[in-house]
Amino acid sequence: MAQGPIFSPVELGMITDCTLQYHFWRQTPAEPEAVALAEVVGETIAYLHAAGGPQRLNLPATLRDMTRFIPAIYQDNVPFQTAARQMTANYHRRLKTEWARVIASNEAVALNIRLGRGLLQVEGVVERVDKEEEGGITAVQFKPSPRPIPTRNLETDIETTLWHALAAAAYPDKRPVRVKYLWLYHNREEGVELSEKQYRANLEKVKGRAQAWLGGEILARPGPYCAACPFKYRGCPVYQNEIPADLPETLTEEEAADLPDSPLSATFLARNQSFAKDGDFVENKTDP
Secondary structure (H helix, E strand, O other): OOOOEEHHHHHHHHHHHHHHHHHHHHHHOHHHHHHHHHHHHHHOOOOOOHOOOOOOHHHHHHHHHHHHHHHHHOOOOHHHHHHHHHHHHHHHHHHHHHHHHHHEEEEEEEEEEEEEEEEEEEEEEEEEEEEEEEEEEEEEEEEEEOOOOOOOOOOHHHHHHHHHHHHHHHHOOOOOOEEEEOOOOOOOOEEOOHHHHHHHHHHHHHHHHHHHHOOOOOOOOOOHHHHHOOOOOOHHHHHHOOOOOOOOOOOOHHHHOOOOOOOOOOOOOHHHHOOOOOOOOOOOOOOO
16 A cells, blocks of 8 residues: 655644644744744753753753753754753753653554555654553653643544554553643643543544545634634634634734735645554453
């Protein structure tokens, strides 16, 4: 069977929630400072792990090492460096009590999901894998952003379901599988252990919506995720008559009318990617 399109868990989450949101997202440039901040914190954490953890690399040394990962353009940006230092310090302190449980970090994994008329591939990097006392594992994903933590139901969250699937595929002998997010700036965590019933229901939803996207669907699907959608007042037809008087600071009325009335047709960009794990995704009878 021919190779299908490649998605990250975040991308498939958007497609499953609202294909119009994903369509807008693909046409919107990433915020350079937010990307750079995430990269600096991610590289610092990876270096901390590789150095042997917080017992071998103390916090002052970790923060000194972090400076070499900061791009020259942000060397004099005090808010940028303050946010990066806060997230790194929060994680370093947390890791002191969690390091003994860490069994892997920055693990690239991939799996195939069969659809009714094709195949799609999901790949991502599980940023940390922790062992649990009962023999299971927890896939830990970092959220290095100072923005407010969005409200979401992790049991029905598609991104979470796909991180679960990736971790389960990489560790077929480890059950149960849990997923946990660390909001580094806020020093908060949220996690979930999906039931088999909920996991399979979420996966079926992914398959149905992904098949529709591959068939060319670009459709606004209102839901709880609209509250955090950056395009809610920037082209979404559902809210085109509900633009509030006090628009967010990052949005002007001119920007709200900037997107075209009729979106472009759905297309896929050609990508050349390698996989850490190959083969079809098999839905086991055991608890996911």
